[in-house]
Amino acid sequence: MFKQMVIYLSLISVSASILTSVVVVTFPVTAMAHNPKEIPACTKIVTACESAGYEPGDHKKNGKGLWIDCVGAISKGKTVSGVSATADDAKSCIAAHKAHHEEHAEKKSETNEQHK
Numbered sequence: 587m588f589k590q591m592v593i594y595l596s597l598i599s600v601s602a603s604i605l606t607s608v609v610v611v612t613f614p615v616t617a618m619a620h621n622p623k624e625i626p627a628c629t630k631i632v633t634a635c636e637s638a639g640y641e642p643g644d645h646k647k648n649g650k651g652l653w654i655d656c657v658g659a660i661s662k663g664k665t666v667s668g669v670s671a672t673a674d675d676a677k678s679c680i681a682a683h684k685a686h687h688e689e690h691a692e693k694k695s696e697t698n699e700q701h702k
Contacts, residue, residue, distance in 0.1 A: 628657075631660070631675045631679050632657070635652050636652065638666065657676050
């Protein structure tokens, strides 16, 4: 029984070490990729959309998704209640956001290649 407990505790320790390593390697990339306010071209429009109650992921929940219902709608020339931004603001944000994700995907790929 004691021997089994020692083996079990050793496995938990190894598993925790592996999990910690994964979190440390991937957390900074994940954190940077999901904050559109850190992208200069998006700061104004994202702040305006959020002030009007639009949040990431809320499209299916209540029809007030940040990207589809606010930024995307404005980029198509639609008016969004409570948000004063132009279609050019929205289009610039969308392009910068896409470039931001592509850049971080490349960095993540390079990091993964280095750890093989």
